[in-house]
Amino acid sequence: MSNPSQQIVQRLWNYCNVLRDDGLSYGDYVEQLTYLLFLKMAHEQTRPPYNRESPVPKGFDWPSLMAKDGDALETHYRHILETLGKKKGMLGLVFQKAQNKIQDPAKLRRLIVDLLDREEWMTLDADVKGDAYEGLLEKNAQDTKSGAGQYFTPRSLIQAVVEVVAPQPEETVCDPACGTGGFLLAAHDFVARNNKLDRDQKKHLKKEALHGWEIVPNTARLCAMNLLLHGIGDDGTPPIRVEDSLNGDPGERFDVILTNPPFGKKSSVNVVNEEGEQERQALTIVREDFWATTSNKQLNFVQHVKTLLKVNGRAAVVIPDNVLFEGGAGETIRRRLLHECDVHTLLRLPTGIFYAQGVKANVLFFERKEASAKPWTQKLWIYDLRTNQHFTLKANPLKREDLNEFVECYKPGNRHARKSTWSEKNNPTGRWRAYSYEELLQRDKVSLDIFWLKDESLEDSANLPDPDVIAGEIVEDLRTALEQFEAIQTDLARG
Structure with a gap:
């Protein structure tokens, strides 16, 4: 795994240890990251140089998550997972039977704003972000x-x-x-x-x-x-x-x-x-x-x-x-x-x-x-x-x-x-x-x-x-x- 990949994995994994204190398992954490990463990357593709139409319906996308805080954020996140899980194609596959396992709104907000939103995932080399995700999967397998x-x-x-x-x-x-x-x-x-x-x-x-x-x-x-x-x-x-x-x-x-x-x-x-x-x-x-x-x-x-x-x-x-x-x-x-x-x-x-x-x-x-x-x-x-x-x-x-x-x-x-x-x-x-x-x-x-x-x-x-x-x-x-x-x-x- 390359150094940038290791740094990303370590950063994400350090936060997993915080969430584990609330009873979240490694598998639960990787699953929540998957939902949020998909939403973040779908939003990034709507901006230059990609300028693509988002596969995620408006109001259930990354900006809608960023606009919420506290209990309203947790409620909206649950609603997003439930709605997207009923869609077809890649949306339906990624969000099928999805549930929010992060019950503390403050920690959910920190994961969204401080960890995931600070990174431009689409600009990362495919090897870097791919290797980073593989690193998380391997850590999960070790559990x-x-x-x-x-x-x-x-x-x-x-x-x-x-x-x-x-x-x-x-x-x-x-x-x-x-x-x-x-x-x-x-x-x-x-x-x-x-x-x-x-x-x-x-x-x-x-x-x-x-x-x-x-x-x-x-x-x-x-x-x-x-x-x-x-x-x-x-x-x-x-x-x-x-x-x-x-x-x-x-x-x-x-x-x-x-x-x-x-x-x-x-x-x-x-x-x-x-x-x-x-x-x-x-x-x-x-x-x-x-x-x-x-x-x-x-x-x-x-x-x-x-x-x-x-x-x-x-x-x-x-x-x-x-x-x-x-x-x-x-x-x-x-x-x-x-x-x-x-x-x-x-x-x-x-x-x-x-x-x-x-x-x-x-x-x-x-x-x-x-x-x-x-x-x-x-x-x-x-x-x-x-x-x-x-x-x-x-x-x-x-x-x-x-x-x-x-x-x-x-x-x-x-x-x-x-x-x-x-x-x-x-x-x-x-x-x-x-x-x-x-x-x-x-x-x-x-x-x-x-x-x-x-x-x-x-x-x-x-x-x-x-x-x-x-x-x-x-x-x-x-x-x-x-x-x-x-x-x-x-x-x-x-x-």
Whole structure:
């Protein structure tokens, strides 16, 4: 993050600590900033050199807020949020179900006048204000109480993934579980930074290239504002849809899909049974375009991503370990995926890099291919960044340079020039090796949960990861076991 961005984040965050004394959470604060920033920037665009018509109706705009004080300000602010939340387009997305969480009118006035009005946000470079907002989102993700971390993918990982997938100027990029928009932003920045774009390509990149779905309205709001502050989209049509992307096939197809679907394996809902007792029932998604019917959300997202891809389109999907080894529907999906797509790369991620502690995840890279009797996958290349690697969010966070060897091994420009770094005789600690399609089929349940490096922590207690990492892994293992028991209980109750 640049120095101007850091200064803005620090200034805004210092005031958050004042508001927290009144019971405002980090998430509440970022949300209120989003509303007010939108109103301020919309007003700035009505003045030179922009001279645009404001998307915000007169009387509900920034000048109307500046003209109020005391209880009248708090009342008017609530009225603005309620009114704009009923509008369509970007207004409706940003202000949907918006509520004022700042109950002290004096503190609301100070936030409006002393912090936000003093800055000309439209004149700030998109990188500065965008990075500043990203900084606030990351601070919010670090607050474990808010649970916002589940929507925040480490930016170092996103950068490496986007670099190897390498979206191009005229391609469309989709994230069907976009969170706060990290993958979409990185794709935009990669295209803009690595290409000399003509006028039409710039317009396409800003208004047509990026598409996202987000099921949580509050998160979709943050994503829309994040994109807007980075100069993506406009005040009219938002690039984000607030709905469950798994509900059905939207009919659209995309060149590139980059996504980290939400953690948690089973889709379920609370219902009241015939005895009047509340119980959880698994939500099994039935779609004709899916290879298998399952309540496992992550397996459903893998199938959904395949549907969304154009022929020869490429995907990178963050998945938990269970997608690699689960039987039943999991095995069916893996077999079909290996046959109908070119599943060429798997990145095994270390623990300790996500804000949801203990998560064991991977990035699966594949390309959709046209129908063929012959399987498209020939080799699956695996890079093990997990074994004997210990990261923590604070003391030793994952940095972009930690993924340098993976990016180099991937050979983004020419995947057919890959060479293994592992050799049983010459380099038994190599982290990069390939498995043939035939070898994968011979594995139990076609499991892709493959590792070959010796775990040093099993032999030497001095190499054990930090206690918080071990605790996080235990919590994740217990959570997974509990979900499996709940699934068994549900099946037994049905039977």
